[in-house]
Amino acid sequence: MRLRLTVPVLLLLLLASCSSDEPVDKQTRLLNTLQTMEQLIEAKSLDKFMGYINDDFKSPNRDYDKKDVERLLRIRLMRNKTIHVHQAIKRIDWYDEGDQQVEVEVLAAMAGTDFSLTDLPSLNGDLVKFVVTFKFIDDNYIITQANYQRAHPGEFIF
DSSP states (O other): OHHHHHHHHHHHHHHHHTOOOOOOOHHHHHHHHHHHHHHHHHTTOHHHHHTTEEEEEEBTTTTBOHHHHHHHHHHHHHTOSSOEEEEEEEEEEEGGGSSSEEEEEEEEEEESSOOOGGGGGGOOSEEEEEEEEEEEETTEEEEEEEEEEEOOGGGGOO
């Protein structure tokens, strides 16, 4: 009986170790993180979203910490029954050519109704440009610092 169970288990372990899935590169991992964060905002899963922000987070241009960001987001998410987000990544700069720290410039358009990027000139929503620093901590990219300012529809064209 043990032999019958042992052989299939060993075969499964062998097949799993021979998987053709290549490890995810740093760029793909970062883009997946940004996509997940967008989905969490749209789902209004603020607690899970805040897990992507470091406890020592700082926003130098506004002197915000993690609690300030959570309050600000909570207010914005409560304003609308649904949230729709489109993001456009303008730039990704890796520090020291490694994968431990990266600065991302990302534009985000957010509204309470679904929209396309062609609607931006007349959009009744928020257009924001973020410059965000991520650090690779515990196998995840976590936000350690962010600056933001109002964006204009023309900035989404590149």
